[in-house]
Amino acid sequence: MPVMPPINGTYCVSVMKDRCINARMPGKCATCVKVCPYNVYAIDEAGNVEVQNYNACVGCRICSEFCPQDAIRINPAESEFLVRSPWTFPQVEEVHYKAQTGEYMLRGFGTMGAAPEFDHITIVPSQIASASPRDKYREECNLEVVIGEDTCEQPIRLRYPLFFPAMSFGALSREARMALAIGAAQTGIMSNTGEGGLLKDETWLIKGYENEERTLKRWEPGGYLVVQWSTGRWGVSADYLRAGDAVEIKIGQGAKPGMGGHLLGAKVTAEIAAVRGVPVGSDALSPCRYYDVQNLDDMKRMVAFIRDVTDYRVPILFKLGPSRPYDDVRACVEAGADAISIDGLVGGTGASPAVVTQGVGIPTIGLIPPAVRALKDMGVHHKVKLFVLGGMRNGLDAYKAMAMGADGVGFGAAAEIAMGCRACMACHTGRCPYGITSQDPELRARLDPEVAGQRLANFIKATAEEIKMLTMLSGHSDIRELSEEDLRAMDVNTAAITGLKLVGYERRLPWWENGVSGRLSGG
Amino acid sequence: MAVVMGVRVLDANGRDLRSVSRELKEVMATGAATVRRAAHIDGLVAGLKGGEVVIDGDGGDYLGVLNDGATIRVKGNAGRYLGDNMTRGMIVVEGNAGDGAGQYCYGGTIVVRGNAGDFAAVMNKGATIVIGGNVGDEVATYMLAGDLVIVGNAGRNLGNYLIRGNIYVGGRWESLGHNTRREDLTAEDVQKLSGYFEQFGIAANPATFKKIVRLSEKPFYK
Numbered sequence: 001m002p003v004m005p006p007i008n009g010t011y012c013v014s015v016m017k018d019r020c021i022n023a024r025m026p027g028k029c030a031t032c033v034k035v036c037p038y039n040v041y042a043i044d045e046a047g048n049v050e051v052q053n054y055n056a057c058v059g060c061r062i063c064s065e066f067c068p069q070d071a072i073r074i075n076p077a078e079s080e081f082l083v084r085s086p087w088t089f090p091q092v093e094e095v096h097y098k099a100q101t102g103e104y105m106l107r108g109f110g111t112m113g114a115a116p117e118f119d120h121i122t123i124v125p126s127q128i129a130s131a132s133p134r135d136k137y138r139e140e141c142n143l144e145v146v147i148g149e150d151t152c153e154q155p156i157r158l159r160y161p162l163f164f165p166a167m168s169f170g171a172l173s174r175e176a177r178m179a180l181a182i183g184a185a186q187t188g189i190m191s192n193t194g195e196g197g198l199l200k201d202e203t204w205l206i207k208g209y210e211n212e213e214r215t216l217k218r219w220e221p222g223g224y225l226v227v228q229w230s231t232g233r234w235g236v237s238a239d240y241l242r243a244g245d246a247v248e249i250k251i252g253q254g255a256k257p258g259m260g261g262h263l264l265g266a267k268v269t270a271e272i273a274a275v276r277g278v279p280v281g282s283d284a285l286s287p288c289r290y291y292d293v294q295n296l297d298d299m300k301r302m303v304a305f306i307r308d309v310t311d312y313r314v315p316i317l318f319k320l321g322p323s324r325p326y327d328d329v330r331a332c333v334e335a336g337a338d339a340i341s342i343d344g345l346v347g348g349t350g351a352s353p354a355v356v357t358q359g360v361g362i363p364t365i366g367l368i369p370p371a372v373r374a375l376k377d378m379g380v381h382h383k384v385k386l387f388v389l390g391g392m393r394n395g396l397d398a399y400k401a402m403a404m405g406a407d408g409v410g411f412g413a414a415a416e417i418a419m420g421c422r423a424c425m426a427c428h429t430g431r432c433p434y435g436i437t438s439q440d441p442e443l444r445a446r447l448d449p450e451v452a453g454q455r456l457a458n459f460i461k462a463t464a465e466e467i468k469m470l471t472m473l474s475g476h477s478d479i480r481e482l483s484e485e486d487l488r489a490m491d492v493n494t495a496a497i498t499g500l501k502l503v504g505y506e507r508r509l510p511w512w513e514n515g516v517s518g519r520l521s522g523g
Numbered sequence: 524m525a526v527v528m529g530v531r532v533l534d535a536n537g538r539d540l541r542s543v544s545r546e547l548k549e550v551m552a553t554g555a556a557t558v559r560r561a562a563h564i565d566g567l568v569a570g571l572k573g574g575e576v577v578i579d580g581d582g583g584d585y586l587g588v589l590n591d592g593a594t595i596r597v598k599g600n601a602g603r604y605l606g607d608n609m610t611r612g613m614i615v616v617e618g619n620a621g622d623g624a625g626q627y628c629y630g631g632t633i634v635v636r637g638n639a640g641d642f643a644a645v646m647n648k649g650a651t652i653v654i655g656g657n658v659g660d661e662v663a664t665y666m667l668a669g670d671l672v673i674v675g676n677a678g679r680n681l682g683n684y685l686i687r688g689n690i691y692v693g694g695r696w697e698s699l700g701h702n703t704r705r706e707d708l709t710a711e712d713v714q715k716l717s718g719y720f721e722q723f724g725i726a727a728n729p730a731t732f733k734k735i736v737r738l739s740e741k742p743f744y745k
Contacts (some may be wrong), residue, residue: 233627233646237610238570238589266743277629277648278667279687283743291645292585292604292626305588308544375623389551 011057012075019071022049030064037431062433108427109349110255110413115363118397118496121487126475134472138402141468142478145408147385148315148338155226156246156315159188159429159462161408163480164415166228168196170263170272171350175447176436179419181205182453184223187460192226197235197275203243227260231260232286234276238309240278246314247306252321254347255357261286262351266430269439277494296331307330322361326370333378342367344390348413350437360442364390372405395466401483418453534563568595585613606633625652634723643672655725663690674727684742690735693727694734702742706734
């Protein structure tokens with residue numbers, strides 16, 4: 001598969017000659033040529049810079065960001081979705097690509113376009129008929145989430161109901177992994193290795209230490225490292241499991257449910273090959289299922305020996321893709337989960353067949369009600385923690401997910417964006433302009449782990465403040481008090497999917513009231 | 524706990540993994556151990572970094588999972604997923620092993636003197652796995668490194684999507700998987716096989732073995 005940028009659409013690349021240094025003094029500036037990883041710009045022998053291939057532009061806007069004269073504008077060429085849908089330029093180009101090569105498209109990031117989403121839910125503020133609002137500026141609000149309190153010797157105590165979900169070394173650069181550890185250390189949350197093995201640095205950075213000897217504590221309070229156990233088992237050993245504050249058993253993920261992992265050979269450098277224990281340059285494709293698990297009883301055995309290897313100290317988490325949430329969550333609980341992360345359709349990834357990312361799986365808001373119902377039916381709601389992933393952007397999304405019954409949310413794509421990503425969706429090419437999903441030393445050098453780690457911490461703290469504010473204005477002083485009564489669906493579809501009361505109607509839709517929807521979805 | 528010839532003997536009858544494992548780890552800190560009547564326990568001897576354990580009788584599933592340096596000898600048969608995800612050490616089974624022996628291993632050695640089932644050595648990433656008898660179907664799927672030696676016959680789809688590593692077969696196979704090809708044995712191969720057979724007391728003629736290697740290093744995406 002050739003490494004090429006995704007066809008996201010055509011971008012107009014405009015260079016304002018009256019501002020451009022090079023236009024006035026050829027040879028004096030070629031910053032845009034230097035920073036663009038897709039060769040959109042070219043410089044000739046006389047030093048003149050020109051736009052040589054606007055079709056190669058992925059819209060990352062790094063040229064615009066670095067231009068010393070603010071002379072570059074990147075804009076979508078036309079509003080094709082409105083005037084040509086379904087035959088937009090990207091769709092036409094995709095057909096051409098397949099016709100020319102006989103190969104399907106790959107791309108990174110998550111689902112594009114419309115899906116049922118949190119934006120169609122609104123929060124009900126507290127007033128005279130309900131508990132009085134709490135004062136965000138002068139009163140306390142508990143945001144802590146504890147995982148494995150009754151089952152493990154060392155439970156995890158998240159300071160905020162937020163975390164960085166699985167994103168592997170390989171999909172991400174070393175610098176990005178380090179930044180996530182530093183960000184988690186500063187906020188007391190957890191960061192997940194994904195299934196790319198463990199970077200040694202992560203183990204002390206995430207505890208807030210800047211040296212391996214753990215004598216220099218720099219970041220308080222320190223975070224938690226989750227190591228992932230998955231179907232490819234890259235870099236996994238007994239020591240790897242013991243290095244974690246929790247072990248996550250990956251069953252699926254939002255962007256490519258049922259497909260395992262895709263780390264393309266372009267990203268398998270010598271360092272990644274060493275950590276993963278695979279040949280340099282070979283595609284590291286995780287199987288879609290466990291070869292060593294045939295049924296739920298095997299999964300119980302797996303949980304048992306992982307607990308044994310880790311001396312019954314740490315929680316066992318499960319990561320689910322968006323499939324059959326009621327039954328899948330029940331199975332995880334039966335297998336022995338202390339927490340379950342469930343990832344929605346919109347969830348992102350480093351590389352995936354485009355049709356899978358775009359069209360497979362249940363949207364995030366459609367996962368929460370059946371998942372919560374499963375936990376309630378088994379009597380473990382809020383005991384076995386439920387985390388929601390997939391397109392989560394801010395405290396508003398997080399609040400809504402928690403009011404629907406989740407215990408917290410994970411930020412994957414949002415964490416990448418907090419590090420500097422502009423969502424150009426070219427993660428799979430290995431040419432990330434911001435060095436986040438690239439293994440190219442030149443591009444990686446653009447990402448400073450400490451700066452990016454601080455940005456992540458800022459993002460988490462600001463988001464936590466949003467959650468606190470929303471929690472308190474709706475009359476609560478603890479996120480555990482949030483409930484569906486704090487939300488209203490703003491349209492019939494959302495009310496039908498979520499079971500929330502519909503604005504204006506002020507009741508749940510009839511089939512939720514009489515429980516028919518529960519039986520239909522396995523409840 | 525009994526002591527026989529200086530080796531402590533644990534009776535696992537009626538006990539669970541946590542109970543037996545805790546005692547085993549305490550014993551292993553200072554010496555070798557024998558575990559009796561442990562066939563009902565899955566995941567026993569997991570992740571140990573050294574020492575020697577004898578399973579007197581049959582072992583359960585996931586025996587020696589994540590082994591990181593221990594030597595494990597099974598006098599009877601082993602269950603499924605023997606030595607799963609092993610990184611160092613050695614496991615020797617005098618009898619047969621169930622499906623999935625030696626999956627996901629990064630290193631160490633597994634010897635099964637009898638037969639092994641389907642899906643043995645899947646995603647092997649560096650271990651040496653020697654099967655004295657026959658193996659089932661789909662063996663060595665997506666193997667990335669290491670050696671798999673099958674003294675007897677193999678079933679269908681052997682070495683499917685092989686990436687690296689070597690498969691040596693003394694008998695026949697029903698079919699080879701994708702991305703495989705036969706290659707002539709080299710003098711180094713014969714010497715290596717001779718070493719394995721001598722070390723593990725296997726009566727076989729290395730010169731008669733067939734060698735299977737990968738066709739392409741990148742069979743999925745060009």
